[in-house]
Amino acid sequence: MGNEPPLTRLLARRSAPPGPAQAPTGQKRLNVVVSGTESDAHTWNLVFLQLLLEESGHHVRNLGPCVPATVLAEECSRLRPDLLVLGTVNGHGTEDALTAIKQLRAPGAPVGMPVVIGGKLSTSGRDRQDVERLLSAGFDAVYSDDPDVISEFTSFVCTLAAGKV
Numbered sequence: 156m157g158n159e160p161p162l163t164r165l166l167a168r169r170s171a172p173p174g175p176a177q178a179p180t181g182q183k184r185l186n187v188v189v190s191g192t193e194s195d196a197h198t199w200n201l202v203f204l205q206l207l208l209e210e211s212g213h214h215v216r217n218l219g220p221c222v223p224a225t226v227l228a229e230e231c232s233r234l235r236p237d238l239l240v241l242g243t244v245n246g247h248g249t250e251d252a253l254t255a256i257k258q259l260r261a262p263g264a265p266v267g268m269p270v271v272i273g274g275k276l277s278t279s280g281r282d283r284q285d286v287e288r289l290l291s292a293g294f295d296a297v298y299s300d301d302p303d304v305i306s307e308f309t310s311f312v313c314t315l316a317a318g319k320v
Contacts, residue, residue, distance in 0.1 A: 182316035185213040185237040190227055191220035192251035192272075197244035200274060204242055207305070211312065224251075228258035231265055238315060243274035244300075249285040252276075253292055260293040269315060273298030273308060 189204045191197065198220050205215045218230060231239055239259070241252060252272050259270055272294055276285045286297045296311055298304045 182212070182313065183237075183318070185312070185316050186234070187213050187215045187238045187240060187312075188218060188231060188234060188236040189215055189240045189242065190218040190222045190230075192241055192243045192245075192248050192255065193221060193223050194247045194251055195243045195245045196220045197242075200242040200244050204240055207309070208240070208312065211309065213312070213316070224255040224258040227255055228261070228264055231259060231268060232263070235265055236268060238312070239268060239270045241270070241272040243272065243276065246275045246278040248272060248274055248276040249289060250277075252289055252294070256289070256293045269295040271296040271298065271308070271311065273300070273304065275300045 185208075187208050189201050189208070191201055201217055201219065205217045208215045216230075216234060216236070218227065222230075227239075241248075241255065243251065256270065258264065259268070270293065272289060276282065276289070276297070276299070279285070282299060286299075289297045296308075298308050
């Protein structure tokens with residue numbers, strides 16, 4: 156390490172243990188689906204979420220950006236994850252998420268699957284109202300795009316993994 160391009164050095168993690176990470180003692184290893192919303196083509200936020208969850212010992216299936224609500228619901232029905240995490244950056248997350256949650260909470264969809272969303276939910280400046288709409292529609296948690304909420308998100312995941320949700 157040293158002659159690689161800066162991005163390669165950034166992504167190379169000397170402290171990463173070989174093989175899959177292990178969930179902390181007393182917690183189960185969650186199967187998590189990470190996805191972007193239908194109109195959101197951003198990917199680095201999804202990669203970040205995937206790495207964050209994998210480093211905590213969880214198995215992650217990243218569906219990528221621009222996932223239609225019907226495909227998201229089909230994949231969740233097929234994979235039966237312990238948690239679905241939606242990430243959004245483009246400011247249209249609330250509208251896309253409301254469409255997705257209708258599919259995810261419809262008859263035949265996985266029952267009891269926690270669904271959370273985080274990121275830039277809208278460009279309207281009505282963040283509080285957007286959060287209320289999303290929670291009322293069936294989301295279990297909604298996280299803003301403030302970097303300080305990462306600890307709230309990881310706390311939620313730990314609580315879920317410990318079977319306390």
